[in-house]
Amino acid sequence: MRYLTLEEASVFHGHLGPYLIIGYRAGELARKILNPSNEFDLQAKVTLPLKTPYTCIVDGIQCSTKCTLGKLNIELVDSGSICNIVIEFKRKSSNKTLKLKVRESVIRKLHEITDVNEGARWVKTLSVEDLFEIVMNT
């Protein structure tokens, strides 16, 4: 099964911003750890402030996981706070789960970087460990 590249995700989304990259990388990690067997196998629940640019994360996740609004295998929950950006994945066929929290320090740093391209460049330099805290992996 082929997935969209980050470049293709940016065409879908309209720009290559830091939050798109964060979502894309979260999905990539979920694919690597949970290894879904088809486009329906993963279920995502994304808890975040329901406003841009944070919601750009959702498009990154959709593009890298095939968890999409159209297939109803992605759900959004408004956290109302940048301190609480959590992405939960479940592989339905095996009941395996992965829960990631976007590090608050990453969001705070992005608030200081006003240029989108510069923010994207900076996020690309970060490892998955820099980006996410793995809260749970069962």
Ligand SMILES: [Zn+2]
């Ligand atoms: Zn965006």
